[in-house]
Amino acid sequence: MATRKKSLLKVIILGDSSVGKTSLMNQYVNKRFSNQYKATIGADFCTKEVVVNDRVVTMQIWDTAGQERFQSLGVAFYRGADCCVLVYDVTAPNSFKNLDSWRDEFLIQASPRDPEHFPFVVLGNKVDLDNRQVSTRRAQQWCQSKNDIPYYETSAKEGINVEMAFQTIAKNALEQEAEAELINDFPDQLRLNSENNRPGNADNCQC
Amino acid sequence: MSDDLPEEFDLIVIGTGFVESCVAAAASRIGKNVLHIDANDYYGDVWSSFSLEAFIKLLEQPSNSLRNGSYTWHKSTEQEEQPVTSWTRESLLEKSRRFSLDLSPRVAYCAGSLVQLLIQSNICRYAEFRSLDHVCMLYNEELVSVPCSRSDVFNTKTLTMVEKRLLMKFLTACNDYGEDKCNEDSLAFRGRTFLEYLQAQRVTEKIANCVMQAIAMCDANTSFETGMQRTQRFLGSLGRYGNTPFLFPMYGCGELPQCFCRLCAVYGGIYCLKRSVDDINWTDSELLVSSAGKTLRAKHLVCAPSQLPATLATHFGESEPRISRGLFITSKPLGNEELNKGGGGVNLLRLLAANGEREACLIQLSHYSGACPEGLYILHLTTPAISADPAADLADFAAQLFETHASQILLSAYFTIAAPAAEGIANADTPILCTAGPAYEQDYDAAIENARQIFSQLYANEEFLPRAPDPEEIVVDGEDPSALNEHSLPDDLRAQLQDLEQAAQHMDIAD
Numbered sequence: 001m002a003t004r005k006k007s008l009l010k011v012i013i014l015g016d017s018s019v020g021k022t023s024l025m026n027q028y029v030n031k032r033f034s035n036q037y038k039a040t041i042g043a044d045f046c047t048k049e050v051v052v053n054d055r056v057v058t059m060q061i062w063d064t065a066g067q068e069r070f071q072s073l074g075v076a077f078y079r080g081a082d083c084c085v086l087v088y089d090v091t092a093p094n095s096f097k098n099l100d101s102w103r104d105e106f107l108i109q110a111s112p113r114d115p116e117h118f119p120f121v122v123l124g125n126k127v128d129l130d131n132r133q134v135s136t137r138r139a140q141q142w143c144q145s146k147n148d149i150p151y152y153e154t155s156a157k158e159g160i161n162v163e164m165a166f167q168t169i170a171k172n173a174l175e176q177e178a179e180a181e182l183i184n185d186f187p188d189q190l191r192l193n194s195e196n197n198r199p200g201n202a203d204n205c206q207c
Numbered sequence: 208m209s210d211d212l213p214e215e216f217d218l219i220v221i222g223t224g225f226v227e228s229c230v231a232a233a234a235s236r237i238g239k240n241v242l243h244i245d246a247n248d249y250y251g252d253v254w255s256s257f258s259l260e261a262f263i264k265l266l267e268q269p270s271n272s273l274r275n276g277s278y279t280w281h282k283s284t285e286q287e288e289q290p291v292t293s294w295t296r297e298s299l300l301e302k303s304r305r306f307s308l309d310l311s312p313r314v315a316y317c318a319g320s321l322v323q324l325l326i327q328s329n330i331c332r333y334a335e336f337r338s339l340d341h342v343c344m345l346y347n348e349e350l351v352s353v354p355c356s357r358s359d360v361f362n363t364k365t366l367t368m369v370e371k372r373l374l375m376k377f378l379t380a381c382n383d384y385g386e387d388k389c390n391e392d393s394l395a396f397r398g399r400t401f402l403e404y405l406q407a408q409r410v411t412e413k414i415a416n417c418v419m420q421a422i423a424m425c426d427a428n429t430s431f432e433t434g435m436q437r438t439q440r441f442l443g444s445l446g447r448y449g450n451t452p453f454l455f456p457m458y459g460c461g462e463l464p465q466c467f468c469r470l471c472a473v474y475g476g477i478y479c480l481k482r483s484v485d486d487i488n489w490t491d492s493e494l495l496v497s498s499a500g501k502t503l504r505a506k507h508l509v510c511a512p513s514q515l516p517a518t519l520a521t522h523f524g525e526s527e528p529r530i531s532r533g534l535f536i537t538s539k540p541l542g543n544e545e546l547n548k549g550g551g552g553v554n555l556l557r558l559l560a561a562n563g564e565r566e567a568c569l570i571q572l573s574h575y576s577g578a579c580p581e582g583l584y585i586l587h588l589t590t591p592a593i594s595a596d597p598a599a600d601l602a603d604f605a606a607q608l609f610e611t612h613a614s615q616i617l618l619s620a621y622f623t624i625a626a627p628a629a630e631g632i633a634n635a636d637t638p639i640l641c642t643a644g645p646a647y648e649q650d651y652d653a654a655i656e657n658a659r660q661i662f663s664q665l666y667a668n669e670e671f672l673p674r675a676p677d678p679e680e681i682v683v684d685g686e687d688p689s690a691l692n693e694h695s696l697p698d699d700l701r702a703q704l705q706d707l708e709q710a711a712q713h714m715d716i717a718d
Binding site: 043044045046047065066067069070071072074075076077079080108111188189190191192193 | 212249250304305322325326329331332333334335336337338448449454457458462465466468469472473475477478479480481482552575577678679
């Protein structure tokens with residue numbers, strides 16, 4: 001069972017409803033923003049190829065699909081995450097306070113091997129709005145207290161800092177992946193729709 | 208919890224077990240407005256997987272659908288100087304969350320109903336699987352691997368040269384059965400038993416065992432047609448993924464309902480765990496669900512038997528024992544090194560008792576299944592319930608496993624999965640559609656059939672879980688006019704796209 005270099009990074013986005021998780025994802029991947037989505041409908045996951053340290057990797061960004069609205073994200077959502085993005089709305093102090101419980105929830109559900117060093121990235125979204133309530137300093141302090149989580153202030157609407165934030169996310173996810181590779185987690189797992197799962201040799205006979 | 212839950216729905220589904228989740232996803236997929244709730248704080252109901260701690264807690268709290276729970280911690284069989292294992296109760300509990308202990312574990316045929324449904328609906332993008340490493344059988348009290356592929360047959364040391372040839376010949380005949388080139392001789396066995404047919408082929412006892420126990424999964428009374436069907440199902444699932452015809456979901460079967468729920472949510476279904484139902488009433492046109500001081504209204508309602516409010520449960524008949532389950536955590540896998548190469552994978556063994564009248568299914572999981580910590584193994588033992596005492600129901604099977612095969616058991620647990628009888632559900636005089644609860648089966652045929660049937664009862668002419676497009680394929684109206692669609696493609700590219708689509712369709716139905 002040889003280790004296989006995984007070139008697919010799973011990134012999950014967490015945070016209260018309507019902090020802009022889907023919009024951030026859409027801004028980053030599709031370069032577009034819409035005021036239309038109130039609650040997340042139809043948002044599943046997006047994939048984007050990124051170059052990190054001269055290596056091309058596919059980043060798969062998973063949205064909550066609205067299941068966070070009544071605290072009903074199942075453990076399956078968290079499986080195998082390489083990086084967790086915590087989003088709050090700088091105009092909604094409660095969404096900032098809840099970062100603690102989202103982080104805890106992630107660590108419990110995903111139970112990463114090394115919770116101390118698992119890569120999180122925090123995004124304070126909607127900086128384009130006037131009625132800001134959470135100061136940069138407060139957010140930075142919180143991030144520092146949690147093992148120096150990288151922090152970005154973004155606007156999904158204006159596209160501010162989104163590219164840069166996700167570049168960091170990809171980089172940190174890949175580093176996490178590099179460490180996990182040494183441990184050789186589950187080298188043989190299959191995805192059903194992919195052709196390359198079929199045995200390579202001519203052993204496809206039905207006996 | 209701030210409760211801005213909407214109050215009117217096309218469909219309310221209560222319980223997040225496999226069947227309910229299938230129905231919820233299918234309804235949401237065709238644009239119905241779905242509320243999916245569960246009284247528990249986890250997905251999956253009696254189809255769920257649990258951490259070690261949660262599992263033990265569950266056994267201590269009997270419910271309508273899970274009862275007769277018991278568990279025992281076993282001390283290391285201490286030959287004092289040489290402790291066989293360093294695992295203790297404490298060290299197991301410390302890794303509690305590394306366990307994913309299934310209540311209703313099962314394997315899926317690579318070309319079976321579950322895999323077909325997952326691919327057809329594109330829900331497969333949410334799930335990962337492990338191909339089973341070995342299909343085993345007990346022969347002369349020895350655990351041996353049943354050769355599955357042609358190279359397996361060539362390489363196996365289990366069979367002699369002559370036996371190999373006989374087995375290949377037999378399986379080829381089974382595979383051709385029903386086709387034009389079908390051997391006339393085999394037609395004579397219609398209406399007789401599969402065992403008679405097998406014996407007439409003059410195979411050796413070992414091969415007969417191989418076929419009966421592991422490949423056709425038959426007993427002495429199984430009809431010729433059924434035996435043929437099952438053999439073909441086994442053979443038809445070979446060569447698709449991995450080396451055996453079976454798959455097991457990574458992290459356990461409890462992941463599967465969640466995959467369906469995610470699709471439901473992606474299409475707008477609303478999810479609310481920890482939400483119990485106090486009562487259900489109805490008028491001619493709608494159902495009224497009282498839950499946490501609110502009245503939720505829906506045109507239709509689907510409910511798991513385990514989550515029916517007490518006032519209504521009587522309509523559907525008493526819950527009775529259906530499946531007897533044993534779950535063992537060990538520090539040593541069953542069988543020799545050959546069967547557990549590199550720490551083991553996922554192995555399947557079908558056991559027989561009472562002269563072949565009763566059967567049980569054993570699934571052994573190593574940490575490569577994602578369901579337990581490294582160095583430990585989970586043994587899931589399942590048999591149709593014949594009493595309210597799961598340990599007694601499984602005693603004959605457990606004896607075959609553990610008396611002759613030294614295994615370092617650290618924890619043994621037993622429980623019963625109960626559900627109302629099918630007649631009760633069908634005859635209930637209410638507009639509530641009740642799902643059937645888990646049955647004893649390989650794969651998910653009965654469960655999927657149950658979901659399909661409920662769905663067609665609700666939405667007669669609608670398609671059941673048509674393919675959900677991948678995110679890249681979705682173009683939101685008016686958002687990006689420059690985005691490509693099929694018609695704006697140049698002709699050659701459009702032809703290519705159509706070819707691809709056709710190829711994709713062929714993949715789904717290939718067998």
